Amino acid sequence: KLINIICIFLLLLSLLKLNNYKGRIFYKQIITLIFFVPLTFLIYLFLPKVNPWLNINSKTLSKTGITNTLRPGDISSLVKNEDLVGRVFFSSQFPVHNKRYWRVFVLDKFINNTWRESKYMKKEILESSQNLKSNISEIVKHEEWILEPNYIKNIPWSGDGIPINKKISITDKGMLLIDNSLNKRMKYQIHNRANYWRKIKPSIEESYIEISDNNLLKKLGEKWLRESPNKKEIIFKAERFFKESNFQYTSNPGKMNKKNPYDDFLFKKKIGFCEHYAASFALLMRAANIPSRVVIGYQGGDVLRSIQNKNYLLIDNSYAHAWTEIWLDNKGWIRVDPTEWISPERIQNSELIINKNKSKFAMIRSNFGLKIYSSLSNIELGINRIIDKFNFKPNSYIFSKNKIINRLISIFIISVCLIVSTTTILLVNNFKRFDPLRKLIKVYLKILRSYNLNLYKGETFKNFSSRICEKYPEISTQIIKISNT
Numbered sequence: 412k413l414i415n416i417i418c419i420f421l422l423l424l425s426l427l428k429l430n431n432y433k434g435r436i437f438y439k440q441i442i443t444l445i446f447f448v449p450l451t452f453l454i455y456l457f458l459p460k461v462n463p464w465l466n467i468n469s470k471t472l473s474k475t476g477i478t479n480t481l482r483p484g485d486i487s488s489l490v491k492n493e494d495l496v497g498r499v500f501f502s503s504q505f506p507v508h509n510k511r512y513w514r515v516f517v518l519d520k521f522i523n524n525t526w527r528e529s530k531y532m533k534k535e536i537l538e539s540s541q542n543l544k545s546n547i548s549e550i551v552k553h554e555e556w557i558l559e560p561n562y563i564k565n566i567p568w569s570g571d572g573i574p575i576n577k578k579i580s581i582t583d584k585g586m587l588l589i590d591n592s593l594n595k596r597m598k599y600q601i602h603n604r605a606n607y608w609r610k611i612k613p614s615i616e617e618s619y620i621e622i623s624d625n626n627l628l629k630k631l632g633e634k635w636l637r638e639s640p641n642k643k644e645i646i647f648k649a650e651r652f653f654k655e656s657n658f659q660y661t662s663n664p665g666k667m668n669k670k671n672p673y674d675d676f677l678f679k680k681k682i683g684f685c686e687h688y689a690a691s692f693a694l695l696m697r698a699a700n701i702p703s704r705v706v707i708g709y710q711g712g713d714v715l716r717s718i719q720n721k722n723y724l725l726i727d728n729s730y731a732h733a734w735t736e737i738w739l740d741n742k743g744w745i746r747v748d749p750t751e752w753i754s755p756e757r758i759q760n761s762e763l764i765i766n767k768n769k770s771k772f773a774m775i776r777s778n779f780g781l782k783i784y785s786s787l788s789n790i791e792l793g794i795n796r797i798i799d800k801f802n803f804k805p806n807s808y809i810f811s812k813n814k815i816i817n818r819l820i821s822i823f824i825i826s827v828c829l830i831v832s833t834t835t836i837l838l839v840n841n842f843k844r845f846d847p848l849r850k851l852i853k854v855y856l857k858i859l860r861s862y863n864l865n866l867y868k869g870e871t872f873k874n875f876s877s878r879i880c881e882k883y884p885e886i887s888t889q890i891i892k893i894s895n896t
Contacts, residue, residue: 613702632698
């Protein structure tokens with residue numbers, strides 16, 4: 412909001428300058444801007460707003476493109492843009508590369524070759540923020556996020572700890588939720604504290620498999636189960652299968668067969684991105700009677716330093732990632748990322764498929780811009796906190812349910828405001844400043860008129876003074892002095 416106000420102010424000032432606005436005195440230009448701010452605010456409130464060019468469904472699509480459904484090819488197309496997702500700071504050292512997983516959606520329902528999100532329950536946080544503060548000596552802040560607006564209720568986190576904000580809750584699937592969709596920049600902290608979502612037993616959806624069209628995949632999973640009922644051995648067989656079958660990792664895998672995409676991927680094309688490996692591995696585990704699900708979020712991040720000299724990870728869309736979670740009776744839900752078997756450098760070093768190698772100048776320019784952006788976003792967060800305290804929400808006002816009447820009233824109000832603003836500015840421009848010297852001159856001329864000494868029409872003050880000096884030479888010295896003054 413602050414940045415928008417500054418931009419509007421500078422834009423109006425630029426327009427005044429470019430159009431050679433006649434009020435050249437700076438204070439008049441400032442007054443003009445001040446009187447047009449209410450007009451701008453009213454336009455924001457009352458003027459009908461067009462729909463965004465991209466139709467956004469708050470339940471399925473974020474501004475960054477992460478969705479709560481997954482089909483082959485979804486993420487590989489997403490990582491080709493670098494729209495900013497957020498920044499995460501740590502109170503201690505950064506987690507190692509293969510621990511930098513930021514979960515957003517958990518998909519545990521597989522229907523018609525599509526992974527979907529099933530129903531979940533919010534796992535209420537028993538500790539309030541006051542309790543957390545009272546025991547602050549026992550708690551270590553694990554991670555702190557500054558998240559960009561994304562219009563969904565799911566927000567990223569590592570999956571470890573507990574949020575201090577009362578408006579954030581953890582689901583039984585290990586997702587972090589906010590009360591309302593995120594339509595402005597948000598800051599939140601995750602503290603080290605035990606939570607038990609990883610120990611919640613699998614639901615029916617997390618064990619059910621419907622892969623009638625992917626028969627080869629199903630037969631392979633069932634074969635592993637017949638060979639050994641031991642779950643760890645089955646996972647080892649899957650790892651060996653992926654490592655020894657000449658799979659390739661790429662962001663351009665091409666389209667898979669619509670009828671049986673996972674059979675097509677595993678046994679024919681053998682070329683895919685993270686979602687291909689995560690989704691097919693999860694299906695293989697279900698075929699081998701191991702509950703599994705797919706997690707969508709981000710992995711990795713660019714290490715940068717803020718103006719406050721703090722290191723942080725910057726996460727953009729190019730780090731979008733999918734991995735698998737499987738259920739082991741003695742451990743609960745554990746992460747298994749088959750991408751690491753195929754492309755270990757992607758996980759161990761956060762090396763992306765897309766080309767992120769930039770020139771030194773481009774890197775310096777980018778880092779400088781991000782530092783300024785970071786500082787501005789911190790200012791905005793502070794202003795938002797103040798606004799939230801006063802519960803100020805500038806929502807559009809509706810006069811009538813009839814759209815035509817509502818818009819006519821809006822146009823009338825804006826027109827009245829425009830007339831008042833313009834009239835006020837014209838009055839300001841015509842306002843003559845008080846000049847004490849001019850006032851004294853008027854008194855002086857009035858005194859001279861009492862002696863029949865009148866200023867002729869069109870006569871300059873200098874000529875008038877010379878005429879008086881010729882008529883009254885005895886006072887010429889005083890008259891000249893007044894004229895010069």
